[in-house]
Amino acid sequence: MPTDPTQFAPAILDLAHKAGTAIMAVYATSFEQRSKQDHSPVTDADEKAEAIILAGLAALAPDIPIVAEEQAARGETPVVTGRRFWLVDPLDGTREFIDRNGEFTVNIALIENGVPVLGVVVAPALGQAWLGHGDRAWRHEGDSVVPIHVRRVPERGAHVLISRNHVDREIAGWIERQPEATRQTVGSSLKFCRIAEGTADLYPRFASISEWDTAAGQAVLEAAGGAVVTWQGERLRYGKPGFRNPGYLARGAA
The missing domain is CATH 3.30.540.10 (Fructose-1,6-Bisphosphatase, subunit A, domain 1)
Known part of the structure; x- marks a missing residue:
């Protein structure tokens, strides 16, 4: 093996x-x-x-x-x-x-x-x-x-990806605070991959989600130079009780 x-x-x-x-x-x-x-x-x-x-x-x-x-x-x-x-x-x-x-x-x-x-x-x-x-x-x-490689997240005009089925006021409010940000709805782990290939910048999520929904996408994004961190700034990790993730921000290069 x-x-x-x-x-x-x-x-x-x-x-x-x-x-x-x-x-x-x-x-x-x-x-x-x-x-x-x-x-x-x-x-x-x-x-x-x-x-x-x-x-x-x-x-x-x-x-x-x-x-x-x-x-x-x-x-x-x-x-x-x-x-x-x-x-x-x-x-x-x-x-x-x-x-x-x-x-x-x-x-x-x-x-x-x-x-x-x-x-x-x-x-x-x-x-x-x-x-x-x-x-x-x-x-x-x-x-x-x-x-593929991520691009640097711009200070203004970042392209933000959001889930098609999980949009709430918290996410909408967060996007409104990003200067001149554009947004796009994209399904599944494609959001991680779009950031990894440099066609998008940010993917915020505040709700809990299962670990299997994010692990492969995170591996691709991190290998491409990006990051997936909790809202406390810690790297998203796996094997937690119940296999549940907290909210996070997936992003391109800082």
């Missing part, structure tokens, strides 16, 4: 693409949505993608535990304290999937000592993928593989 997380990267990217193919097969049908115990939506695409990822990760690295969204919804989460572990959202942006706007992703991250050291985000409907580890990040589109 590789000890260097970068050695996992090709296999994880391939696995995320396979999950994306399964998602798009469901996307092409008149699928049904169901509700989980927390009233969030789930579809066959979520479950099929997660099954592919769980099997692939177990074959690739059987000694590394996996925390995945649908598994966690069933109360099946391993003990990961003090261990490296995988953090998986098989279909981030299920509401975007249901709305058929294409802004949904497959997220796979490797966590070490509470930090996402490798992240893959695949947007199957857009034909794009992002990979980040260490201090290097790339965007994949077709046969093109391009290194």
